[in-house]
Amino acid sequence: MQYMLLVYEPEDAWEGEAGQAAMQVVVAKHMALAGELAAQGVLLSGNGLQGTATATTVVMGEGGAQTLHDGPFAETREQLGGYYLIDVADLDAALAWGRKVPGVPGAKCEVRPVIAQ
Amino acid sequence: MNPGAAIHQARSRVVAALAARFRDLDLAEDAFAEAALAALTAWPAELPRDPAAWLWRVALRRALDAKRRAGTRAAAVHDAPPPEPTPEDLAMLSEEPIPDERLRLIFVCCHPAIAPEARAALTLKVVCGRSTPRLARAFLVGEGAMLQRITRAKAKIAGAGVPFEVPARAAWPERLGAVLATLEIAYAQAYEDAALAGDAADFAVEVLRLSGLLVELVPDDPEVLALAALVRFAEARRPARLDDHGAMVPLAEQDVRQWNAALIAEGARLLDRAAELKKTGPYQILAAIHGAHLSRRETGETPWLVIASLYDALMVARPGPVTAVNRAVAVGEASGAEAGLTALDAVRSDRRLEGWLPWQAARAWLCEKAGRAEEAAAAYDAALALGPAPAERLYLQRKRAALSTQ
Numbered sequence: 001m002q003y004m005l006l007v008y009e010p011e012d013a014w015e016g017e018a019g020q021a022a023m024q025v026v027v028a029k030h031m032a033l034a035g036e037l038a039a040q041g042v043l044l045s046g047n048g049l050q051g052t053a054t055a056t057t058v059v060m061g062e063g064g065a066q067t068l069h070d071g072p073f074a075e076t077r078e079q080l081g082g083y084y085l086i087d088v089a090d091l092d093a094a095l096a097w098g099r100k101v102p103g104v105p106g107a108k109c110e111v112r113p114v115i116a117q
Numbered sequence: 118m119n120p121g122a123a124i125h126q127a128r129s130r131v132v133a134a135l136a137a138r139f140r141d142l143d144l145a146e147d148a149f150a151e152a153a154l155a156a157l158t159a160w161p162a163e164l165p166r167d168p169a170a171w172l173w174r175v176a177l178r179r180a181l182d183a184k185r186r187a188g189t190r191a192a193a194v195h196d197a198p199p200p201e202p203t204p205e206d207l208a209m210l211s212e213e214p215i216p217d218e219r220l221r222l223i224f225v226c227c228h229p230a231i232a233p234e235a236r237a238a239l240t241l242k243v244v245c246g247r248s249t250p251r252l253a254r255a256f257l258v259g260e261g262a263m264l265q266r267i268t269r270a271k272a273k274i275a276g277a278g279v280p281f282e283v284p285a286r287a288a289w290p291e292r293l294g295a296v297l298a299t300l301e302i303a304y305a306q307a308y309e310d311a312a313l314a315g316d317a318a319d320f321a322v323e324v325l326r327l328s329g330l331l332v333e334l335v336p337d338d339p340e341v342l343a344l345a346a347l348v349r350f351a352e353a354r355r356p357a358r359l360d361d362h363g364a365m366v367p368l369a370e371q372d373v374r375q376w377n378a379a380l381i382a383e384g385a386r387l388l389d390r391a392a393e394l395k396k397t398g399p400y401q402i403l404a405a406i407h408g409a410h411l412s413r414r415e416t417g418e419t420p421w422l423v424i425a426s427l428y429d430a431l432m433v434a435r436p437g438p439v440t441a442v443n444r445a446v447a448v449g450e451a452s453g454a455e456a457g458l459t460a461l462d463a464v465r466s467d468r469r470l471e472g473w474l475p476w477q478a479a480r481a482w483l484c485e486k487a488g489r490a491e492e493a494a495a496a497y498d499a500a501l502a503l504g505p506a507p508a509e510r511l512y513l514q515r516k517r518a519a520l521s522t523q
Contacts, residue, residue: 001278003278089280090278090279090280090282091228091230091277091278091279091280092279092280092282092284092288093280094278095230113276113277113278
């Protein structure tokens with residue numbers, strides 16, 4: 001089954017000098033994890049996203065009307081920071097990988113099955 | 118044994134084997150229900166030699182038929198090859214002994230991906246065959262809400278890819294913990310039900326059976342043994358929990374002659390086995406507390422000092438407001454009411470304590486014991502205002518009334 005590991009992080013963790021240092025550590029761990037996923041042959045794709053300061057949202061309205069919103073769709077403390085798309089046997093295997101996702105305290109990794117084609 | 122009892126006894130094993138084979142809970146339940154229906158009409162005055170094997174053969178055939186029908190439908194749309202079991206396959210399958218997959222099924226129903234209150238309902242539904250209306254009554258929710266809870270849990274199992282496997286040993290502390298917590302919730306529900314008339318006792322019997330089954334399947338885990346002991350100790354007191362007027366009788370005032378000696382002995386044997394494994398845990402401490410209360414049967418006295426120190430240990434193993442309130446009452450009995458009130462004042466909780474029934478009831482009792490009649494009366498009134506269950510309400514009203522006459 002395919003699962004998406006959605007990584008949510010408190011963005012303010014990256015602020016300041018200490019934040020930059022923390023980010024370097026987390027990024028290095030992500031590189032290692034991506035390497036391990038690839039070596040196990042379960043990684044389909046994965047990317048980190050730029051911060052929500054760069055996000056623009058298209059809002060769908062009634063009758064096909066659309067408006068643009070300058071920012072992420074939801075103003076929450078934790079924001080989607082990246083994802084992995086993996087192919088493993090079952091939820092337990094996906095959760096085992098989810099536990100290996102690095103993050104600062106408060107970060108979350110949501111494990112969602114992909115709709116089978 | 119009558120056909121109904123034989124069907125009930127065979128159920129968990131046959132449903133588990135079907136669920137493990139087809140990885141589909143609904144299919145397993147439906148196939149078993151059809152086989153049970155067939156059994157009721159096919160079994161004459163005498164039961165077949167092996168009712169479980171009979172049900173397994175019929176249910177397996179029904180499940181394969183259903184799969185084939187579903188496969189044919191899917192094939193019409195997706196061009197997928199239907200899974201066709203040959204008559205030889207079927208004959209061979211039916212001759213196999215029923216594989217014991219009950220532990221797998223329990224782990225599936227108690228997966229941490231499912232909400233805790235849904236796990237308990239799902240386990241009792243799928244493993245024990247309890248009907249949705251019965252579960253709704255036991256869990257004090259409407260039938261629609263219960264049906265939705267179970268349907269959602271099943272949909273999550275199928276949709277999220279919860280594996281039909283016994284997890285690796287390394288994952289057991291977390292996964293077995295979830296199973297034990299599920300059984301604890303299920304029993305707590307049955308226990309709360311005790312004051313209600315009718316099928317509640319039968320419901321508790323199901324939890325007894327389930328905890329015993331878990332011991333059979335996982336014989337070397339001390340917490341599994343301790344939980345089985347715990348529910349036996351609690352269930353042993355059922356006949357003594359209410360007086361003739363339907364009022365609650367506190368544990369330390371119950372008539373020991375009404376306790377079920379056989380269940381107590383069974384619980385004690387289980388707890389001894391747990392102790393031999395030399396690895397303590399919260400369920401062992403809880404069971405030891407219940408065991409200490411039950412020792413009044415031999416000694417005529419409740420060993421409050423022992424119980425208070427067991428609660429100290431439980432506060433380390435499983436801290437929480439419920440443990441803290443129970444500990445305060447034990448301290449009040451062991452070291453005096455004022456010491457108990459001091460312990461009660463130290464209870465920390467996310468909820469507002471004044472609006473929490475166990476805290477008010479404990480406070481009322483400790484104040485009464487300390488001779489603070491006015492504070493006791495206020496606490497009894499506060500407890501009564503919080504809507505206790507009928508048996509507890511009668512008890513609290515009686516205590517409150519006795520105070521006013523002084």
